[in-house]
Amino acid sequence: MATILDWSGAAACRGSEGSLFYSADSAERKEDRLEREQLAKRICSGCAVRDDCLRAAIDRHESYGIWGGLNEFERRALTRVV
Numbered sequence: 001m002a003t004i005l006d007w008s009g010a011a012a013c014r015g016s017e018g019s020l021f022y023s024a025d026s027a028e029r030k031e032d033r034l035e036r037e038q039l040a041k042r043i044c045s046g047c048a049v050r051d052d053c054l055r056a057a058i059d060r061h062e063s064y065g066i067w068g069g070l071n072e073f074e075r076r077a078l079t080r081v082v
């Protein structure tokens with residue numbers, strides 16, 4: 001069985017600003033959120049472990065942040081149709 005440690009070493013986001021992947025401010029403006037998420041998703045798009053990351057986030061019901069190139073709303077929508 002794979003664990004998060006099996007794939008996290010190959011994460012493209014290693015060393016990136018965590019604030020790109022998570023909102024630092026609950027009152028973040030929509031435009032700022034979209035811009036921040038776009039930058040994070042750009043990193044995810046070139047990540048070799050994107051599928052593992054997304055699967056782990058869904059399995060753990062991650063409530064916040066960009067995982068596997070999707071934000072929490074996109075992950076919830078994905079699990080509703082699967």
Ligand code: SF4
Pocket residue numbers: 011012013014021043044045047048049050051053054066067068069
């Ligand atoms: S998919 Fe994105 S959040 Fe997940 S490990 Fe890769 S770069 Fe990091």
